[in-house]
Amino acid sequence: MAGEARNLKNTNEHVRVRIDNVRKVFNGRNGEMVALNGVSLDIHDNEFICVVGPSGCGKSTLLNIIAGLLEPTEGKVYCDGKEVTGTGTERGVVFQQYALFPWLTVKKNVMFALEMRGVKGKQAEQEAMKYLEMVDLAKFADHYPKELSGGMKQRVAIARAYAAEPSVLLMDEPFGALDAQTRTQLQTELLETWERDKKTCFFITHDVDEAIILAQRVIIMSARPGRIKEIVDIDIPYPRTQETKLTPEFNALKNRIWSQVYQEYLEVRK
Amino acid sequence: MEKKTKQGSLADRIPAKVWVLLSFLAAMLLWWILSIIPATSRAFPNVVKVLASIKTMISRGVLWKDLSSSLISVVSGYVLGFVIALPVAILMAWYKPVRYIIEPWIQFIRNIPPLAYVPLIVIAAGVGRRPQIIVITIACFLIMCVTIYQGVINVDETLIKAARVLGATDKDIFIRVIAPATLPFILTAIRLGASVALTTLIAAESTGANAGLGMRIRSLNNSFESAPMLLYIIIIGILGITIEKLIKTAERRLTSWQEKREI
Numbered sequence: 310m311a312g313e314a315r316n317l318k319n320t321n322e323h324v325r326v327r328i329d330n331v332r333k334v335f336n337g338r339n340g341e342m343v344a345l346n347g348v349s350l351d352i353h354d355n356e357f358i359c360v361v362g363p364s365g366c367g368k369s370t371l372l373n374i375i376a377g378l379l380e381p382t383e384g385k386v387y388c389d390g391k392e393v394t395g396t397g398t399e400r401g402v403v404f405q406q407y408a409l410f411p412w413l414t415v416k417k418n419v420m421f422a423l424e425m426r427g428v429k430g431k432q433a434e435q436e437a438m439k440y441l442e443m444v445d446l447a448k449f450a451d452h453y454p455k456e457l458s459g460g461m462k463q464r465v466a467i468a469r470a471y472a473a474e475p476s477v478l479l480m481d482e483p484f485g486a487l488d489a490q491t492r493t494q495l496q497t498e499l500l501e502t503w504e505r506d507k508k509t510c511f512f513i514t515h516d517v518d519e520a521i522i523l524a525q526r527v528i529i530m531s532a533r534p535g536r537i538k539e540i541v542d543i544d545i546p547y548p549r550t551q552e553t554k555l556t557p558e559f560n561a562l563k564n565r566i567w568s569q570v571y572q573e574y575l576e577v578r579k
Numbered sequence: 580m581e582k583k584t585k586q587g588s589l590a591d592r593i594p595a596k597v598w599v600l601l602s603f604l605a606a607m608l609l610w611w612i613l614s615i616i617p618a619t620s621r622a623f624p625n626v627v628k629v630l631a632s633i634k635t636m637i638s639r640g641v642l643w644k645d646l647s648s649s650l651i652s653v654v655s656g657y658v659l660g661f662v663i664a665l666p667v668a669i670l671m672a673w674y675k676p677v678r679y680i681i682e683p684w685i686q687f688i689r690n691i692p693p694l695a696y697v698p699l700i701v702i703a704a705g706v707g708r709r710p711q712i713i714v715i716t717i718a719c720f721l722i723m724c725v726t727i728y729q730g731v732i733n734v735d736e737t738l739i740k741a742a743r744v745l746g747a748t749d750k751d752i753f754i755r756v757i758a759p760a761t762l763p764f765i766l767t768a769i770r771l772g773a774s775v776a777l778t779t780l781i782a783a784e785s786t787g788a789n790a791g792l793g794m795r796i797r798s799l800n801n802s803f804e805s806a807p808m809l810l811y812i813i814i815i816g817i818l819g820i821t822i823e824k825l826i827k828t829a830e831r832r833l834t835s836w837q838e839k840r841e842i
Contacts, residue, residue: 378740398746408741412759412836421755425746453836473745 325477325509326352326375326400331384333370343534344370348384350528350537352477355507359514359524361566363574367535368513372481375511376402389476398426401475405482407462409454415465416441416450422472440468443502460491464498477509484519493551496522504547517567521559522549529569532577541566624806632807641795646814648790649780652708656715656783657776661769663716664723671724672731682728689721693782706787714783715776722775723768730764731757763834770826777819 333345344367352358360368373379375386377396386393388400409418419437428436441447444464454462463483470478484492496519503510503523514520520527524543531538545558553559593601607626614625636642671678693714704710734757742756784793792811799808 376744378743396743396746398744400744402741402744404737404741406737408735408737410738410741410756410759411838412762412834421742422745425742425751455836455838469745 323354324351325354325356325389326511327387328352328371328375329385329387331371331374331381331386333367333374333379334382345374345381346534346536348535348537352509352511354509356526357503357510357512357524358526358528359512359520360528360530361514361517361520361570362530362535362538363532363570363577364515365535365577366530366532366573368530369481370535371530372402372479372511372513375477376400376479378402398473399476401470401473401478403463403466403470403478403480403483405485407454407459407466409462409465409469411454414451414453415446415457418454418465419469419472422469426473437472440472441465443471444468444498458491459487460495463487463495467499471508475508477511480510480512482513482515484516485514492516492519497551499523500547500549517563517570518554521545521562521566522551522553527562527566529566529573531573538573539569621803622805624809628806629810629813632804632810636807636810641790644790645792645795645811648788648794649784649792652711652715652783652788652791653776653780656712656779657719657772659712659716660719660772660776661723664720664727664768664772665765667720668724668727669731671728678728685721685724688717689725693718693779694785697782697785701786707789710786711783711788711791714786715779718775718779719772723772726768726771727761727765730761730768733764734760763830763837766826766830766833770823770830773822773826774819777815777822780815 328348328350331345331348332343335342335344348367348371350358360371362368370379374381375388375393377393377400388397393400409415410421413421416434416437419440420433423433423436438447438450441450444467446461446464446468449457449461449465454465457465467483484495487495500523502508510523512520512523521543527541527543528537529539529541530536541562543562545553545556545562610623611625613619613623633642636645667681671681697710697714700710700713704713738756738760739752742752747755780791781793781796784791785797788794792815796808796811799805799811
């Protein structure tokens, strides 16, 4: 398959994360369930990758394996050349459900990440404010998460993930629980941030538009067992804005990716 | 939610403090009616007689003795119950074998009224302070253990994952995630435990105590002195509601970050 060939293609770019022939089997009540099979992928430095696929295609499982929260049944994952055996601060995660500590204020949530890195006291506080300014929430530093909207919570979670200074950011449908308007707003903010610092991103979504607007490469996964079906290069130049969604290139890519995802969706329903 | 009827809106317009007063007056009225109906008047002597019995009990030199004796038993049993419940609950939540072995028995014993096993405790521990404390400890332990255990197993898994990917060690996760996430349940356990400690008092003091609110009620029963009996019952009630209010205030302060409020 053309996609697989490209996916293991040697490039000059530095490989941040290498996923090498990963297979994951869950032993459930209804017997074995193969969630992932033969998944290989190189995530290059400064790359923005989006993964799309029908629910149940194992995209979250793959993210959890990269994060070190799950162990692969077979195969290995390497980050910066080292084998992944557990969680590590070089791999930051943003969860769909925000996962903010409700008993800590916004600022202290960000400080948690800094303190785990050994930054203490006043300095942690100052740095936390810097990250909150990045997501435009400095005003809400002393609020508790329950006082924030979903979009604001997710921005705090992103600030917290950045504060850990990971070399790759793993995002598990981070905007999936937000309304359409907030979602586009956060996409725009994330794009601006990425265009500035080019932090390597591995972003899971079920929204094809979101995948195309953000990513340099879109990975389409097939379901049961989850495997990489096709990799689509998104050649639309940055900076991208919401208006990019109106261009013919965007729509051509959207049709192409959408039909592939839809086919998989029908497969799952069978 | 209540329906927005005319009465509902009237109820909303009257301030809470006025409602407390109205509720108090209603109870006093009921009490007064009970005290004049011949059938109930012997069991419910009027307010004046009950208040007068404060003096009687003080002059007999038992009121403070009873109060302090009961408080010593309640507080010791309660504190002991909590000190045992906390680690047991955590062990149950963390280690499945511990959970599978202990939990069914906690549920089993929890449904037996303490009064039923008091004689066994007296046989084993003799009379005096010791069996009283043991009875209260058992009752408090059971309710607090179950409540705290529920709290520890219900800690949101994603929060633990979030801490772990930020580089938290097991110790960090325990101190900085599990402990604060469980705090609301611990406070609920503390509140429920206090209430159980008081409701177990009568059973605890039926172990041949020589003073105590519960013991005194039983002994006044033998001489048909209903005024001081009613006084003692009211004292237990006041103690209970005061402790509950204090703990609730602490709860509200310490867990104001919660999305959902208490039950």
